Amino acid sequence: LVSRKWRVRPTVLDLGDGVRIGEGTLTLAAGPCSIESEAQMESIMQHLVENDVRIMRGGVFKPRSSPYSFRGLGMDGLKLFHQLARERGIKIVTEVMQVSQVEEMHDYVDVFQVGARNTQNFNLLDALGSVDKPVMIKRGISGTIEELLSSAEYVFSGGNEKLILCERGIRTFETASRNTLDLNAVPILKEKTHLPVIVDPSHGIGIRDYVADMALAGVMAGADGIIYEAHEKPEQAASDGAQTLNFAESARLIRNLRRVYALR
Numbered sequence: 001l002v003s004r005k006w007r008v009r010p011t012v013l014d015l016g017d018g019v020r021i022g023e024g025t026l027t028l029a030a031g032p033c034s035i036e037s038e039a040q041m042e043s044i045m046q047h048l049v050e051n052d053v054r055i056m057r058g059g060v061f062k063p064r065s066s067p068y069s070f071r072g073l074g075m076d077g078l079k080l081f082h083q084l085a086r087e088r089g090i091k092i093v094t095e096v097m098q099v100s101q102v103e104e105m106h107d108y109v110d111v112f113q114v115g116a117r118n119t120q121n122f123n124l125l126d127a128l129g130s131v132d133k134p135v136m137i138k139r140g141i142s143g144t145i146e147e148l149l150s151s152a153e154y155v156f157s158g159g160n161e162k163l164i165l166c167e168r169g170i171r172t173f174e175t176a177s178r179n180t181l182d183l184n185a186v187p188i189l190k191e192k193t194h195l196p197v198i199v200d201p202s203h204g205i206g207i208r209d210y211v212a213d214m215a216l217a218g219v220m221a222g223a224d225g226i227i228y229e230a231h232e233k234p235e236q237a238a239s240d241g242a243q244t245l246n247f248a249e250s251a252r253l254i255r256n257l258r259r260v261y262a263l264r
C-alpha cells in the first residue's frame with residue numbers, strides 16, 4: 001500500500017492552518033532534542049515564528065542509551081508544549097515510545113514520531129494504524145530501506161494513511177560520525193513510495209558543524225523536508241547538544257534551505 005505501484009500520486013498531508021507536508025512544499029521542522037522548560041520552549045518558538053517555520057520538534061519521552069540520562073518531562077511537558085504551540089500557530093512533532101502513550105498523547109500532538117529504536121515495535125505501529133493523526137517513522141538504527149517501508153506498511157494497512165518517512169542515519173562500521181546519513185535512501189524511497197520523505201541531519205551525522213551542509217545535501221537529494229535540532233544554548237541542552245544548532249546557525253540554514261529548494 002505504501003508503494004508507488006499502488007498509488008502513483010504523491011501523498012500530501014495537511015496539518016491544518018496552511019501547514020502541508022509532501023511534494024510541492026519544503027517542510028521544515030526544528031527544535032530541541034528534549035523539551036526542558038517553559039522558557040526554553042518560548043525562546044525556540046520565537047525563533048521559529050521569526051523564521052516562518054511552522055513545525056517544532058522536541059521530545060517529552062526520551063529514549064536514552066543510559067538510564068541515568070535526562071529522560072524527558074513527560075505528559076506535563078507535552079501539555080505545556082501544546083498550549084504554547086497553539087498560541088503561536090506552531091505544529092508539534094514528538095516521540096511516542098509505547099502503546100499506552102498513544103491515547104494520552106493524542107490530543108496534544110500534530111505528528112507522532114516513532115523513534116529509530118522503535119521502528120520495529122510492531123505493537124506500537126499497530127496502535128498508530130488506528131489513529132487519525134500523522135505519524136513520522138524514523139529509519140531503524142540498523143534498519144534497511146525495505147524494513148522502513150514494512151514498518152510504514154504496518155501503520156498504513158491498519159488504516160492510517162498519514163505517514164512520513166525519515167532518514168536519520170544508520171549504524172555502519174564508521175566511527176568518525178555518530179551515524180552514517182544515508183542520502184542514497186532519499187531518491188530510492190522517493191521512487192519506491194508515494195509517502196513524503198524527510199531527512200534528519202542532526203542524528204544523521206551528529207556533529208554540529210556539519211549538520212547544515214548535510215541538511216542542504218538532503219534537499220538536493222530530493223527530500224520533502226528537513227527536521228533538525230536547534231536550541232538557544234546548545235552547550236546547555238539536556239540532550240544531543242553536540243549536534244544542535246544555535247539560533248544564528250539555524251536562521252542561516254533556513255535561508256539556505258529555501259534557496260536550495262528553489263533551485264531544485
Ligand code: PEP
Pocket residue numbers: 033059063114115116117138168203
Ligand atoms: C530524536 O529525534 O531526538 C531521536 C531520539 O531520534 P532517533 O530516534 O532518530 O534517534
Ligand code: MN
Pocket residue numbers: 033034203229239240
Ligand atoms: Mn536527539
